[in-house]
Amino acid sequence: MLDKLTTEARNPHTINLDEMSTLDILRIMNQEDESALQAVEEELPNIEKAVKLTIRSFKNNGRLIYVGAGTSGRLGVLDAVECVPTFGTEPEMVQGIMAGGMKALYQAAEGVEDDRELGANDLKNIQLSENDTVIGIAASGRTPYVIGALEYANLKNASTVSISCNKDAAMSAYGSVAIELVTGAEVLTGSTRLKAGTAQKMVLNMISTAAMVGIGKVYQNFMVDLKPTNEKLLERSKRNIMEITGVDYETANTYFEKSRHQVKVAIIMILLQCSFEEAVSRLEHSDGFVRRALAK
Structure with missing residues (x-):
C-alpha cells in the first residue's frame, strides 16, 4: 500500500511550500538532501556487495544490467551510457533497460511499470545469462516491472541487486543483495525524482565506478x-x-x-x-x- 511508504509520506517541514519564498524553498531542499547522503552512507556495506558481484560478472565476460521504470529507469540508462566514453566499455557491457523502452526516456509510458511479465521479457530479449548482474531500481520498492525482471534474473541464476528507498521493501526479497536507501518524505509529496532519485544516482555512481576500478579501467x-x-x-x-x-x-x-x-x-x-x-x-x-x- 502506498500510504505505508515513507517515500509517499507528507513532509512536515514543507507543508507550506507554496507560501515560501524562492530562497526558503531552495534552503529546505538543500537541507532535506542531506538525508540522501546519510541514507547512502548507512548502506555502504550492501553497496560493497553489489560492486563485488558486478566485478565478478565483468571478469566472467558478463554484463551489468540496470532495470527500472520512470525516474529510476532513466537513472539506470544515464549511468550505463556514461560508461562508454568514461571507461571505454562496449555499449553491451553496461546496459540500462526501462519499462516502455527508450521512448520512455523522454515521454512517460503509462501502465508499463505495472507489467511484471514485461520486466522478465525485456531480460529474455537480451539473452540474460548467469554471468550477468541485474540491478533493479525502484524508489517505492514495489514496482511490478522491476520485480518481474529480478524474478526472471534469479531463475537464470544471474546475480541480483535491488535498490529501493523504503525499509523492508517488497523488492528486497528478490535481490541477493538488497540496498534500502531510506531518504524519507520528499519536499514535494511523492516526488521521488528528488531525494530518492539523488540517493539512487549516488549509488549507481559508486557501483559502476568502483567496479571499473576493480577491473583495471583506472x-x-x-x-x-x-x-x-x-x-x-x-x-x-x-x-x-x-x-x-x-x-x-x-x-x-x-x-x-x-x-x-x-x-x-x-x-x-x-x-x-x-x-x-x-x-x-x-x-x-x-x-x-x-x-x-x-x-x-
Missing part, C-alpha cells in the same frame, strides 16, 4: 580507458598521459599517436621506454591493470 585516479571520441576527450587523454608520466604536451601527443590512441599503452611505453608491442603484451598479461603491467 590508474591512480585517472580515466585510462576513455574513448577519445571528441576534441575534449582527445585533449583529456593527452593531459592524463602528461600528468601520469611527467612529459610535455608534444611528447604526450607523440606517444598518444604511437599507442594508436590508447592511453594505457602510451603510459607504459613512456614509463618503461618500451615498444608498442611490449606495452600491449604487458597489459594483456596484467589483465588490463596499468600498475601491474608497470611492475612486471
Whole structure:
C-alpha cells in the first residue's frame, strides 16, 4: 500500500511550500538532501556487495544490467551510457533497460511499470545469462516491472541487486543483495525524482565506478580507458598521459599517436621506454591493470 511508504509520506517541514519564498524553498531542499547522503552512507556495506558481484560478472565476460521504470529507469540508462566514453566499455557491457523502452526516456509510458511479465521479457530479449548482474531500481520498492525482471534474473541464476528507498521493501526479497536507501518524505509529496532519485544516482555512481576500478579501467585516479571520441576527450587523454608520466604536451601527443590512441599503452611505453608491442603484451598479461603491467 502506498500510504505505508515513507517515500509517499507528507513532509512536515514543507507543508507550506507554496507560501515560501524562492530562497526558503531552495534552503529546505538543500537541507532535506542531506538525508540522501546519510541514507547512502548507512548502506555502504550492501553497496560493497553489489560492486563485488558486478566485478565478478565483468571478469566472467558478463554484463551489468540496470532495470527500472520512470525516474529510476532513466537513472539506470544515464549511468550505463556514461560508461562508454568514461571507461571505454562496449555499449553491451553496461546496459540500462526501462519499462516502455527508450521512448520512455523522454515521454512517460503509462501502465508499463505495472507489467511484471514485461520486466522478465525485456531480460529474455537480451539473452540474460548467469554471468550477468541485474540491478533493479525502484524508489517505492514495489514496482511490478522491476520485480518481474529480478524474478526472471534469479531463475537464470544471474546475480541480483535491488535498490529501493523504503525499509523492508517488497523488492528486497528478490535481490541477493538488497540496498534500502531510506531518504524519507520528499519536499514535494511523492516526488521521488528528488531525494530518492539523488540517493539512487549516488549509488549507481559508486557501483559502476568502483567496479571499473576493480577491473583495471583506472590508474591512480585517472580515466585510462576513455574513448577519445571528441576534441575534449582527445585533449583529456593527452593531459592524463602528461600528468601520469611527467612529459610535455608534444611528447604526450607523440606517444598518444604511437599507442594508436590508447592511453594505457602510451603510459607504459613512456614509463618503461618500451615498444608498442611490449606495452600491449604487458597489459594483456596484467589483465588490463596499468600498475601491474608497470611492475612486471
